[in-house]
Amino acid sequence: MTGRTHDKRFLLLPKGQFWRDEEAAEQIDAAIRAGGLWAGGPVAILLIPLGLIGLLVGDGAMFVISFVPLFIAFIGTVILMFTIMLPATVLLTACKVESRGVYECIGLVGGLIIPPVFCQLIALPPGFSIFFAFFGGVAGLSAGSSWGTWRCDNRVERICPYREYRDRRPPRTPNEIHELLH
Numbered sequence: 508m509t510g511r512t513h514d515k516r517f518l519l520l521p522k523g524q525f526w527r528d529e530e531a532a533e534q535i536d537a538a539i540r541a542g543g544l545w546a547g548g549p550v551a552i553l554l555i556p557l558g559l560i561g562l563l564v565g566d567g568a569m570f571v572i573s574f575v576p577l578f579i580a581f582i583g584t585v586i587l588m589f590t591i592m593l594p595a596t597v598l599l600t601a602c603k604v605e606s607r608g609v610y611e612c613i614g615l616v617g618g619l620i621i622p623p624v625f626c627q628l629i630a631l632p633p634g635f636s637i638f639f640a641f642f643g644g645v646a647g648l649s650a651g652s653s654w655g656t657w658r659c660d661n662r663v664e665r666i667c668p669y670r671e672y673r674d675r676r677p678p679r680t681p682n683e684i685h686e687l688l689h
Contacts, residue, residue: 534657538592539584542614542650546642547580583621584646591617592654610655611648618647 554573561569595613599605622639 534654535588535593537657538650538653539581539588541653542584542587542618542646543577543581545649546584546618546646547577550576550642580642580646583618583625583643584650587614587617587621587643587647588650588654591621592651596654596658605655605658607652607655607659610651610658612651614647614649614651614654615644616647618643618645618650621647 551574554576558570558573561567561573592610592614595610596605599609619640620643622643623636626636626639
C-alpha cells in the first residue's frame with residue numbers, strides 16, 4: 508500500500524479497491540441469515556410446533572431439537588460463505604465478471620456440494636446426503652443472491668457487465684404501436 512496510511516477499517520482488494528469492514532460484515536451477515544432461514548426455515552416451521560407440544564407435555568429436549576435444522580443451516584451457510592463465496596468474490600473482482608447470476612450459481616453449486624461431502628465425513632447413509640444437498644442448494648442460492656445483489660446493485664464503484672451495457676446503450680426509440688394503444 509504505497510502512499511497510503513494503513514487504516515484497519517478498510518480492506519485492500521485487487522487493483523486498489525476498498526471495502527468498508529462494517530458494511531461488508533453486515534452484508535456477509537445478511538447473506539448468512541438469508542441462507543440459513545431459507546434452508547432451515549421450512550423444516551423448523553414443521554418442527555417447532557411439535558417442540559412446543561413436547562414442551563407442554565414435559566419433554567424439553569423435543570423443543571430444543573426442533574431448532575436443530577436452523578442451527579445446521581446457519582453453520583452450513585457460514586461454511587459456504589467463507590470457503591467458497593468470499594474467495595470467489597476476490598477472483599470474480601480480479602477478472603471483472605461479477606454479476607448476481609454468477610454469485611447465485613456459485614452459491615447453488617457450493618450448497619449442493621458441501622452437505623454430501625460433510626455427510627460422507629460423518630458416515631451418514633446416502634439418502635441423508637441427497638436430503639441435505641437440497642437444503643444446502645437452497646441456502647447457497649439465497650446466500651449467493653443476497654451477496655450478489657449487494658456486490659452488483661448497491662456498490663456504485665463496482666460496475667457489473669449489465670450495468671455497463673445499460674449505461675452505454677442508445678436511448679430507446681418510441682414504439683408507434685405502443686403509442687397508439689395508450
